[in-house]
Amino acid sequence: xxxxxxxxxxxxxxxxxxxxxxxxxxxxxxxxxxxxxxxxxxxxxxxxxxxxxxxxxxxxxxxxxxxxxxxxxxxxxxxxxxxxxxxxxxxxxxxxxxxxxxxxxxxxxxxxxxxxxxxxxxxxxxxxxxxxxxxxxxxxxxxxxxxxxxxxxxxxxxxxxxxxxxxxxxxxxxxxxxxxxxxxxxxxxxxxxxxxxxxxxxxxxxxxxxxxxxxxx
Numbered sequence: 001x002x003x004x005x006x007x008x009x010x011x012x013x014x015x016x017x018x019x020x021x022x023x024x025x026x027x028x029x030x031x032x033x034x035x036x037x038x039x040x041x042x043x044x045x046x047x048x049x050x051x052x053x054x055x056x057x058x059x060x061x062x063x064x065x066x067x068x069x070x071x072x073x074x075x076x077x078x079x080x081x082x083x084x085x086x087x088x089x090x091x092x093x094x095x096x097x098x099x100x101x102x103x104x105x106x107x108x109x110x111x112x113x114x115x116x117x118x119x120x121x122x123x124x125x126x127x128x129x130x131x132x133x134x135x136x137x138x139x140x141x142x143x144x145x146x147x148x149x150x151x152x153x154x155x156x157x158x159x160x161x162x163x164x165x166x167x168x169x170x171x172x173x174x175x176x177x178x179x180x181x182x183x184x185x186x187x188x189x190x191x192x193x194x195x196x197x198x199x200x201x202x203x204x205x206x207x208x209x210x211x212x213x214x215x216x217x
Contacts (some may be wrong), residue, residue: 002185011078014074014077014078015074015078017073018073018074018077018078019070019073019076019077020070020073022073031067031070032066032067033067034061034065034066036061036065037060037061037062038059038060038061038138039058039059039060040055041059042180047059048161071086071087072084072086088133090117091117091118091121094118094121095121098126098131098154099126101128101153101154102131102153102154103130103131104129104130104131104159105130105131105147105151106130106131106132106151106153106154107131107132107134107151107152108122108126108131108132108133108134108152108153108154108155108156109132109133109136109144109147109154110122110133110134110135110136110151110154110155110156110157111132111135111136111137111138111156111158111166111168112135112136112137112138113137113138113157113158113161113162113164113166114156114157114158114161114162115158115162116209118156118158119135122135122156123135133156134147134184138157138161138164138166138167138168139166139167139168139169140167141164141172141173141176142172144176144184145176148176148180152180155173155176155177157173
């Protein structure tokens, strides 16, 4: 039988090892916590290339950090995505994704069954910046479809609504988003709806509540 080559790592292996190699100096397996704020650079050419984002690397920990980079690469591997961005909270992740997709005049269609912090962001905070949201019943696909406007840029929901435990029909809402060329974003533990950002205290940290967000154009 012909050798088919190495098999891709399973999900459990990716959860433990993705994004990291053992320390070349000590052989240590665990990811160290790098507490540095800055980094030494070998020469001015390297510094210029890093600051111009012409080469990967670290210049300040407020921008990137080796420990955070491992976490981002690991989350991207678990989601089968091309990359990830770590933020300080789930609400920061949600806000970052929204303002990347739209500005003043943008519109969101969201499930009415949402975590309170997400609801408050959509209902009270974002309207101050000209971004509005129409809330619809989680399971009413006709309501989702009817709420879409020309300025709609995002469909948002939770896989399992908090606290009502409504289950979002991700394939149906995703299909709607594709038909109208919009973005779908969901907070959940499932995979496969696109690029993702995650708050590790809720998902990777083992909390009973999930706090993940993904979207697809």
